Amino acid sequence: MPPATALRSGSNMPSQPNNDDINHTWTYLQSGINSIMMNLQDGMNMENVRFPSSLFIPVVMHANQRVIQYMGVYTAVHNFCTSQKAVGFTAPTTAGVQAHRGAHLLGEDLYKKLTAYLDEHLKDLLQKAELHSGEALLAFYIREWDRYTVAAKFIHHLFRYLNRHWVKREMDEGKKNVYDVYTLHLVQWRNVLFDAISTKVMDAVLKLVEKQRNGETIEYLQIKQILDSMVSLGLDEHDPSKTTLDTYRWHFERPFLAATREYYQAESRAFVAENSVVEYMKKAEMRLAEEEERVQMYLHPDIAIGLKRCCNQVLIADHSALLRDEFQVLLDNDREEDMARMYNLLQRIPDGLDPLRVKFEAHVRNAGLTAVAKVAADAEKLEPKVYVDALLEIHTQYQGLVKRAFNDEPEFTRSLDNACREFVNRNEVCKAGSNKSPELLAKYTDVLLKKSGTGVEEQELEATLTQIMTVFKYIEDKDVFQKFYSRMLARRLVHTSTSSDDAETSMISKLKEACGFEYTNKLQRMFQDMQISKDLNDGFKDHLKQSLEDSHTLDSQYSVLGTGFWPLSAPTTTFNPPPEIHADCERFTRYYKNKHEGRKLTWLWQLCKGEVKTSYTRSSKTPYTFQVSAYQMAILLLFNDQDQHTYEDIASATQLNSESLDPSLGIIIKAKVLTMSPEGDKVGPGKTFKLNYDFKNKKIRVNLNVGMKSEQRQEEAETNKTIEEDRKLLLQSAIVRIMKARKKMKHSQLVSETIAQIKGRFLPKVSDIKKCIEILLDKEYLERLDDDELGYLA
Incomplete structure (x- = not known):
């Protein structure tokens, strides 16, 4: 049964066409389609009409004439497609098949009529478009595109029945070039109109863009509408329901x-x-x-x-x-903003920054070498602080540049690290060997951590230690730093001259984080020994009080240091301490051995120190206090019995050899506590020493326990000698460890792997590794095999 249409009176709806005649039906439909195509923008909108979801059209109350006309088109399409008769069509015998085939053939006719109509309509538009050019063409194209696509959506709904049945069936059967009615409109627009004028349209678009690039103001929304049109025309030939960007x-x-x-x-x-x-x-x-x-x-x-x-x-x-x-010009002139601009540009292209990184690395290396050369006129007199500050100044300057201009990029940071590693380890100061940088860094750290060394605040000290670690991470010979640092830490702890236990602990923590537990194990054990010694001294004093032995004892403090953890050696001279000191030491020895049976104490007299008070001077009402070493104390206490002694008397009484006695006496003479005759530059046999009753000094506490330059040089030489010996052992242990795991190895492979394992502590020389391999061959830890191969002997 055909759908019913209920209308209010007064409508002038034309009568429905003959459903059996395609020409009569199309004439009726074309009138409605023309109205949509030409007049739709005169206030008509799709939202004014609601098309049925079934075959029945609902009642439209107070509908205007145009809406009534469009509803009639919808009905005509439905009636025609479902008509069981058709001009020139012979119906099959079965009624159901007859209806199906009829709808099929009539739907195809209607589709072809619509296609032909769109073809003619667009050819007419093409003729009009050819009359325009430039921006006028764009305006025409956009106006007609908007009118056409809105009409297409409307007609698509009017031909809904055709879409649902005939078009769907054709597409399901795999027919090509069959589309739903809306897509058909787009296909026709592309094939008939767009392809013909696309070049002219694009020329007009490009001219608009060029105008904008030249600084002119344009209606850029026109371009956007053109592009949206091109995107909409990107239909997938294989699946009309999808769109592509091919056309665009x-x-x-x-x-x-x-x-x-x-x-x-x-x-x-x-x-x-x-x-x-x-x-x-x-x-x-x-x-x-x-x-x-x-x-x-x-x-x-x-x-x-x-x-x-x-x-x-x-x-x-x-x-x-x-x-x-x-x-390079920008680097030389510190043009930071322009370098940042260049970085941002060149990072946009592949490998654009590689040459910049190479130039940056070379520039930083040269800047570092120049900075060191300025302060290294006399390497022997070079102050550790001046040297380290010169290194840090360059690093800080270019680290800031990397952060601000190069966005903290990892590759530029790596170039900075490579450059810093070069000028820290191979500069004017390090000509004699790369040991000098770690040595000076350790000395600077010692100055910072000593009591009254710098007078800096705790926060400032912590920041400076962090900066020291910045230099430390670039040092290749970290074992050299460790040796010097451990010796200096030992002296600070033994002489109680450290400025802050927290600062010392913080520094060790930083070293541990950088190099691992093994690197700082002995340093931490030193602190433990000092704490144990403190408890031991408290116990010793309590013992003396209980045993009533404290009536004539000294105010003494003893430090018991583990042999394997402290970088200290026994004195190189015999020594006969003063009776007062000897007696107190004997009491402590008995107490200690009573608590720890089987342990042996070795007295490190060269590290012992004390204070003696004077009451002999004529010029001072307040007695002076001399801060002295154990050797100096023994010398000065001899003058309690008489005010004059010969060099031979002093040597006999103290039992000191000349290497220890002469520097100790020399400092006392230099301070004018004693006078020497005959006068001269050198202390030695044949000299007589007399107590100076006219001694004067601005300070009440006078420090005589001052290290001599010769002693410092001797200690540095001993430290460097120890480093070389330790390196040989470290190399040998690494080689044995590698061979034990691998059993067999080529000689060259063993050298390479040894370097890889050791380079965290120092950068070994290939010649030193080969020497160690020879030593291990002689000791029969290794054996030679065929084809330059080495084997491990268990």
Whole structure:
């Protein structure tokens, strides 16, 4: 039963056409389609009409004449497609098949009529379009596209029955070039109109873009509407229900990128010829930002990557050699902002920054070497602080540059590290060997951590220690630093001259974090020994009180140091301590051995110190207090019995050899506590020493326990000798460890793996590794095999 239409009186709805006649039906439909195509924008909107979801059309109350006409078109399409009769059609015998085939054939006729209509309509539009050019053509195209697509959506709904049945059946059967009614409109627009005028449209679009690039104001929304049209026309030939960007890419992206390339090639060549490199970089930055903004304003997002690649090539890559040549000039003149600009540009192209990193590394290395050369006029007198500050100044300067100009990029940081490693380990001061940098760094740390060494605040001290670790991480011979640092720490702890236990602990923690537990194990054990010694002294004093032995004892403190953890050796001279000291030491020895049976105490007299008070001077009412070493104390206490002694008397009484006695006496003579006759520069046999009753000093507490330069040089030489011996053992143990795991190895492979294992502590020489291999062969830890191979002997 055909659908019913209920209308209010007064409507002038034309009567429905003859359902059996395609020509009569199409004439009726064409009238309605013409009305949609030509008059739809005169206030008509699809929302004014609700089409039925079934075959029945609902009652439309107070509908205007045009709506009534469109409803009639919908009904006519339905009636025609479901008609069981058709002109020239012979019906089959079965009624159901007859209806099916009839609908099929009549639907095809109606589809062809609509296609022909659209073809004629678009040819007419094409003739009109050819009368326009430039922006007028764009305005015409946009206006007609909007009218056409709105009408297409409306007609699509009017022909819904055709879409649901005939079109769907044809598509399900795999028929090509059959589309739903809306898609048919787009296909026809593309084939008849768009393909014919696309070149002229694109020329007009490109001229608009060029105007904008030249600084003129344009109606960029026109371009956006054109692009939206191209995107909509991207129909998938294999699946009409899907769309692609093929049409957009072929007709817009391809010519747009070509025009962009051509425009910027010409502009950049002209600009570079008349302006500086820095000005060109500013111009390139501006152009790149404009193109990114252009994508945001009206271009399709799909073009972003291609446009970026095109601009990077033309504006940056094509001029990269010019930019890189300017980089050294910017470095030399500290043009940080311009370096940041160059970094941001060159990072956009593949491998754009590699040459900059190479130049940066060489520049930092040269700057570091120059800074060290300025302060290293006399390496022997070079102050550790001056040297370390020179290294830190260069690192801080260029680390800031990496952070601000190069965005803390890891590769630039690596270049900075490589450069710093070079000028820290191989500079003017290190000509005699790379041991000098770690030695001076350890000495500077010692100055900082000594009591009254710098007078810095705790927070400032912590920050300085952090800076020291910055230099430390670049040092290759970390074992040298460890040796010097451990000796200096030992002296600070033994002489109670450390400024802060917290600062000492913090420094050890930093070293442990950088090099591991093994590196700082002995340092931590030193602190433990000092704590144990403190408890031991408290117990010793309590013992003396209980045993009533404290009536004539000294105010003494003893430090018991584990032999394997402290970098200290027994004294190189015999020594006969003063009776007062000897008696107190004997009491402590008995107490200690009573608590720890079987342990042996070795007295490190060269590290012992004390204070003696004077009451002999004529000029001072307040007695002086002399801070002295154990050797100096023994010498001065001899003058309690008589005010004059010969060199031989002193040597006999103290039992000191000349290497220890002469420096100790020399400091006392220099301070004028004693006078020497006959006068001369050297202390030695044949000299007589007399107590100076006219001794004067501005200080009440006078420090006589001052290290001599010769002693310091001797200690440095001993430390360096110890380092060399330890390195040999470390190399040998590494070789044995490797061979024990591998059993057999080529000689060259063993050398390479040994370097890899040891380089965290120091950078070993190949010649030293070969010597150690020979030693292990002689000791029969290793054996030679065929083909330059070594084997492990269990």
